[in-house]
Amino acid sequence: MNFEFNEKQKMIIKNARDLAENYLLPGVIERDETSTFPMDGYKKLGQLGFIGLPYSSEYGGSDAGYLEYVLAVEEIAKVDASLAIAYSVATSLYGGPIADYGTEEQKKKYLPPVLSGDSLGAFNLTEPNAGSDAAGVITRAEKKGDHYLLNGLKCFSTNGPLADYFFVVASTDSEQKTRGLSGFIVEKSFPGVTIGKVDNKMGIRSAQVSEVIFNDVMVPEENLILEEGKGFFLAMKALDGGRMGVAAQALGIAEGAYELARKYLMEREQFGKPLYRNQYLSFKMAELNIKIEQAKLLLYKAACDKDAGRSYTTSAAKAKYACTNLAMEVTTEAVQMHGGNGYMREYHVERMMRDAKITQIYEGTNEIQKLIVSGGLFR
Amino acid sequence: MRRIIVCIKQVPETDKIGIKQEKGTLIRENIENIMNPYDKNALEEALIIKDKFDAEVIVITMGPPQAVDVLKEAISMGADEGVLINDEAFSGSDTLATSKVLAAAINKIADYSIIFCGQKAIDGGTAQVGPQIAELLNLPQVTNVKDIKIKGNKLEIVKATEDGAYLLETETPILLTTTTEINNPRSPTMMGINKAYGENGNKRISILSGKDLNINPKEVGLEGSPTNIYDFCMSKKSKTSEMIEGNKAKEKASILINKLSELNYI
Ligand SMILES: Cc1cc2nc3c(=O)[nH]c(=O)nc-3n(C[C@H](O)[C@H](O)[C@H](O)COP(=O)(O)OP(=O)(O)OC[C@H]3O[C@@H](n4cnc5c(N)ncnc54)[C@H](O)[C@@H]3O)c2cc1C
Ligand SMILES: Cc1cc2nc3c(=O)[nH]c(=O)nc-3n(C[C@H](O)[C@H](O)[C@H](O)COP(=O)(O)OP(=O)(O)OC[C@H]3O[C@@H](n4cnc5c(N)ncnc54)[C@H](O)[C@@H]3O)c2cc1C
Numbered sequence A: 001m002n003f004e005f006n007e008k009q010k011m012i013i014k015n016a017r018d019l020a021e022n023y024l025l026p027g028v029i030e031r032d033e034t035s036t037f038p039m040d041g042y043k044k045l046g047q048l049g050f051i052g053l054p055y056s057s058e059y060g061g062s063d064a065g066y067l068e069y070v071l072a073v074e075e076i077a078k079v080d081a082s083l084a085i086a087y088s089v090a091t092s093l094y095g096g097p098i099a100d101y102g103t104e105e106q107k108k109k110y111l112p113p114v115l116s117g118d119s120l121g122a123f124n125l126t127e128p129n130a131g132s133d134a135a136g137v138i139t140r141a142e143k144k145g146d147h148y149l150l151n152g153l154k155c156f157s158t159n160g161p162l163a164d165y166f167f168v169v170a171s172t173d174s175e176q177k178t179r180g181l182s183g184f185i186v187e188k189s190f191p192g193v194t195i196g197k198v199d200n201k202m203g204i205r206s207a208q209v210s211e212v213i214f215n216d217v218m219v220p221e222e223n224l225i226l227e228e229g230k231g232f233f234l235a236m237k238a239l240d241g242g243r244m245g246v247a248a249q250a251l252g253i254a255e256g257a258y259e260l261a262r263k264y265l266m267e268r269e270q271f272g273k274p275l276y277r278n279q280y281l282s283f284k285m286a287e288l289n290i291k292i293e294q295a296k297l298l299l300y301k302a303a304c305d306k307d308a309g310r311s312y313t314t315s316a317a318k319a320k321y322a323c324t325n326l327a328m329e330v331t332t333e334a335v336q337m338h339g340g341n342g343y344m345r346e347y348h349v350e351r352m353m354r355d356a357k358i359t360q361i362y363e364g365t366n367e368i369q370k371l372i373v374s375g376g377l378f379r
Numbered sequence B: 001m002r003r004i005i006v007c008i009k010q011v012p013e014t015d016k017i018g019i020k021q022e023k024g025t026l027i028r029e030n031i032e033n034i035m036n037p038y039d040k041n042a043l044e045e046a047l048i049i050k051d052k053f054d055a056e057v058i059v060i061t062m063g064p065p066q067a068v069d070v071l072k073e074a075i076s077m078g079a080d081e082g083v084l085i086n087d088e089a090f091s092g093s094d095t096l097a098t099s100k101v102l103a104a105a106i107n108k109i110a111d112y113s114i115i116f117c118g119q120k121a122i123d124g125g126t127a128q129v130g131p132q133i134a135e136l137l138n139l140p141q142v143t144n145v146k147d148i149k150i151k152g153n154k155l156e157i158v159k160a161t162e163d164g165a166y167l168l169e170t171e172t173p174i175l176l177t178t179t180t181e182i183n184n185p186r187s188p189t190m191m192g193i194n195k196a197y198g199e200n201g202n203k204r205i206s207i208l209s210g211k212d213l214n215i216n217p218k219e220v221g222l223e224g225s226p227t228n229i230y231d232f233c234m235s236k237k238s239k240t241s242e243m244i245e246g247n248k249a250k251e252k253a254s255i256l257i258n259k260l261s262e263l264n265y266i
Helices: A007-024 A028-034 A039-047 A066-079 A081-101 A104-110 A231-267 A279-307 A313-337 A349-359 A366-375 B037-053 B065-077 B095-109 B129-137 B190-197 B249-262
Strands: A120-124 A140-144 A147-158 A163-171 A181-187 A193-198 A209-220 B003-007 B010-012 B018-020 B025-027 B033-035 B056-062 B081-085 B114-117 B141-151 B154-161 B164-171 B174-178 B205-208
Touching: A007 A039, A007 A066, A007 B065, A007 B190, A028 A349, A039 A081, A066 A081, A066 A231, A066 A279, A081 A104, A081 A120, A081 A147, A081 A163, A081 A231, A081 A349, A120 A147, A120 A231, A140 A163, A147 A163, A147 A181, A163 A209, A163 A231, A181 A209, A181 A231, A231 A279, A231 A313, A231 A349, A279 A313, A313 A349, A313 A366, B003 B037, B003 B095, B003 B129, B010 B065, B033 B037, B033 B065, B037 B056, B037 B065, B037 B114, B037 B141, B037 B174, B056 B065, B056 B095, B065 B081, B065 B190, B065 B205, B081 B095, B095 B129, B114 B129, B129 B141, B129 B174, B141 B164
Parallel strands: A120 A163, B003 B056, B003 B114, B056 B081, B081 B205, B114 B174, B141 B174
Antiparallel strands: A140 A147, A147 A209, A163 A181, A193 A209, B010 B033, B018 B025, B141 B154, B154 B164
């Protein structure tokens, strides 16, 4: 077991950090206030090869692995958690099913435009009556000759309003529940695809999340991934990967808030000394420091599991659970340590606290993560 | 344009170095070594020329073995090859000795059209190394370049000065030092990172010693350095204030103007 990053990983971290500090930090508060997506930042992530980190260069990827990818998401999220989730959804949730299970043609056609940063990709599983329980999906894909006719409404689609490509889970057999679901690649340009309500959110406000509506959309049969009935499997596999992205996003938020608090405790003086000289506060920071390291190790372990070809469903669930709860705890403490200033926009930590909450909810709530972990305990 | 050589120095991240107020000593813990930021502009200009004219870009650095990091970073950004110039005998070199070593290495690489140096190093900061290399190699030089246009064999160069600029026409081979306004250095791409750190990354790096360069050890290092540092100390910052008395704003303003011109501030 080796806990050292190699030179290449160090360089990737440095590159992502430079991008975050020099390019994403300016304007991050304003983007949150005005719900403006950093499209330039996203394109830059693509141009520099970040979006395609875990995929082969044959399809526009960067020939690295999941560990490198989570390290990059972590650095971006220290500064801009909204861009971090847009990145993770494009890489893991859209790219994952195509890269891992798509045909050669699907990979050649649908990975490069998203991995290069020219286009965004989105993932559409959730519907008003299908959240934690995907069996509730009622979006229909009906086979008609050489295509499928797609009808239905998806909600909470991250990147939805901006995406050119969607991975969509729809029912091809209404007699069956999850076994009747299938996975498709749908282009925004297909007639009948429209964007519904754009959501007004508590946090990750510069990320764009919306309904996506399919009205008699003709999807060519070659856009079905694997065969009919594999949609639930594809979605769960994509989410196993995506959860590491969410965990990295959450870990980054936690580290970003921790660092701001650490600096603030050294600068701010009360009772004639810097705040950190109060043992209550320095011990609190020591606790958070230890918890950050714990969560980090769980996440890197999960990524290493995937890169080594081991099963990673439960290790990803553990990482997601630990990192996202950490983000909520650290950001709440960071606001507290900043006192009244912490409640104010310009100090960043209030945004980070709002951003942290969603990480406990999407890509499987933390209750669902416990369902996954406990599911393996009593066999 | 055939070959462009860029001199890059590895420096401590000086803006993160603290100073222990009592003793005036540097706090060097946790300080990382980075590519001299000014050298990124030099490298970027070389890469712009490479993109247009398909020139070969070779980056060189004199330093300890870990200075190879800046060469790899430069390759990640798009440079083709790196040369580390490393020898025990070089330690303690001042700017003159450093320039001698770099000039010898450049001579050995040969066949260059342009040598780029940064404006200055953020640590030593003498801005002497570039000009000294040019003198040692008997090359023309232009410092503080803020724009370059290549017209056949000729270069049209804008050199920044304190109160304006010169427009110059020169020929190659030449040594140029760049300003920060000349360009915005690019970030490494994953393709570049794979090139620098992948399986064949080390093949892009060569190492030269004093022997390879036929350098007499007595002419470099501490012994070959005419500069000696006897001591260094903190500059003292002091603040005093003076209230300007007067009845009217106009009167106060003219007193202020007189004072400022007495002090040669205006
Ligand atoms: C900002 C945002 C972005 C999103 N992005 C996407 C996206 O890009 N693509 C996509 O498909 N979806 C996306 N989602 C949807 C998200 O994944 C779901 O909201 C989430 O899975 C929870 O589903 P739900 O909202 O229907 O909650 P519900 O399933 O109704 O859950 C409500 C509560 O009950 C709990 N609960 C449910 N079942 C159980 C159980 N068996 N045991 C214990 N507790 C349980 C849950 O943990 C939760 O606390 C996004 C959501 C948001 C808010
Ligand atoms: C803390 C400290 C201790 C020192 N100790 C000594 C000492 O004991 N004895 C002594 O004689 N001198 C000493 N020096 C000076 C040291 O030798 C110089 O830093 C060095 O010669 C480069 O000069 P400079 O930093 O002024 O670079 P500048 O002349 O400001 O650099 C201009 C450009 O030259 C190029 N360049 C400079 N150095 C290199 C390099 N090594 N490799 C590749 N390109 C380069 C870069 O393109 C750079 O942008 C010390 C300097 C420092 C900061």
